[in-house]
Amino acid sequence: MSTLTFDARATKVWFDEDNMWLSLSDGRQLSVPFAYFPRLQKATQKQRESFEISGGGTGLHWDEIDEDISVPNLLMGFYDHSSS
DSSP states (O other): OOHHHHHOOEEEEEEOSSEEEEEETTSOEEEEEGGGOHHHHHSOHHHHTOOEEEGGGTEEEETTTTEEEEHHHHHTTOOOOOOO
């Protein structure tokens, strides 16, 4: 596994109509469709924007919608397969 996957950390998170965007500490930007995370897809814009970057940038947490996302997992292509 590439060390780039584990070394990159989220420094900024924002949203457009269909995607969550992340700026990473190594300069990359990543776009992830809401369809990969049903809780984010169903959330209001206000709920989406109420998150915290945890673990020095390795995790994203939304308390109100009970969502936790691992940044290294995103970079490896893992996402929520549930329909909740």
